[in-house]
Amino acid sequence: MSAAAEKPLAVTVGEPSGVGPDIILSSFNDRAALALPPFVVLADPAMLAARADRLGLSVEFRTVGMASEATALFAEVLPVLPLVNGHSEEPGRIDPANAFGTIEAIDRAVRLARDGEASAVVTCPIDKKALYDAGFAHPGHTEYLADLCAKAEGRTFTPVMLLTGPDLSCVPVTIHVPLAEVPALLTRELIEETARIVATDLKRRFGLKSPRIAVSGLNPHAGERGALGREDEAVIAPAVAALKAEGLDIVGPLPADTMFHPQARARYDVALCMYHDQALIPAKTLAFDETVNVTLGLPLIRTSPDHGTAADIAGTGKARPQSFIAALALAARMAGIERGPAA
Known part of the structure; x- marks a missing residue:
């Protein structure tokens, strides 16, 4: 097993009313054919299960207490680290109440990467307006990640x-x-x-x-x-x-x-x-x-799909997961390079 594969990627679910859950589930469903690196999802398990049913996907879930459990489980089940703040499963309906779980997922993923329990962070798209309505004070995802790292390490980072x-x-x-x-x-x-x-x-x-x-x-x-x-x-x-x-x-x-x-x-x-x-x-x-x-300039590896939440097609099965799949592959490759002889 490569060094990059020893620790799973930490995947955040993003805005639950968008296509984040869709691309996670559809990618996992084809994990063997795509040779995906192992990952653990930080999400509400009930929301993910409801979205899988809506999409007609047969996905078996396993809630885990530690990210390290994900690598051994990934071939058979989708490992999920459950959120304290739950998410409602209503595709296309932006609800500020979901923001707390969305932020929690980001916070915990960053902690996992900083503590060495995850090899990298892969984030699904967030809805900034929903977060702003819930009191989120950062311009966006990237700036928030930099702030989390700065507070944890006591120094400034330029993302x-x-x-x-x-x-x-x-x-x-x-x-x-x-x-x-x-x-x-x-x-x-x-x-x-x-x-x-x-x-x-x-x-x-x-x-x-x-x-x-x-x-x-x-x-x-x-x-x-x-x-x-x-x-x-x-x-x-x-x-x-x-x-x-x-x-x-x-x-x-x-x-x-x-x-x-x-x-x-x-x-x-x-x-x-x-x-x-x-x-x-x-x-x-x-x-x-x-x-x-x-995101460059941080003390951890973070990748993300290059698209937004696409809430208008969430839950329809129309979301294409290719950018998310590419984000997973690149995060794993970057983690392997960073842990190589040149690191």
Whole structure:
């Protein structure tokens, strides 16, 4: 058994009215054919059983008291660590009362990974509005994970979102902020810190000896020497120069409209983009079902499907589990690399 397979992945159920339960159940049902790594689900067992019945899936469950029990059980039954805060099983109906179980699942999964009881965390999508209505004070999933790690370790972490698929890996420097706020938020310090985290984690968790980073411009044509905006020359170019002086294999700023065709992608390992859609549109266009969301910059491994809750198709059997399956596989691979000789 490989080192990565000795400890299960900790899977959080996400928003129960969305497709999180669906993709977990349908993936587990095909676990042998898919050669899935063992995982334990943090969820309400009754909710999962009701969703399996609704989907017409024959899944046998086993509640466990410890994550370590999951590896031996996984071939025969779906191991579930039950939540204290229950979930109702009502696909498509967002209920803020479910938020407490959703948050509990994330909290416990992070603890399992930090304590070494799980090899990584794989999160299913959450509904931010439902969490906000229940008093959740964080912008999103990623920021909450960073806060949990910071409180546990007594130091600050800067989470970085990596979208990675078969043909493209992208990182947005600014994430969930209005587009109008991006120029003011984009600083040399932020670009440099993001690039250093990317380079470090691509070495440590992806096994790349010298990651090649391509940096996009902010403005059309990367500002065209200031004619279309000053940020590219005043902010991005100096950051790239400083990083290159540190020894990073990095180029830019490059015009974003010519960065994502096949010949351009062959010249870099990851594209560092200036805002959310600049990174996510090409990543999801090229491989929507296979792209995985990975959080870099944390003391644990976290992956997630690249899609949202899709509450409108929850419980219908229409949800495609490919991105979740890819997230499981990547989390297991990253855990194996991190525990290898280079770790």
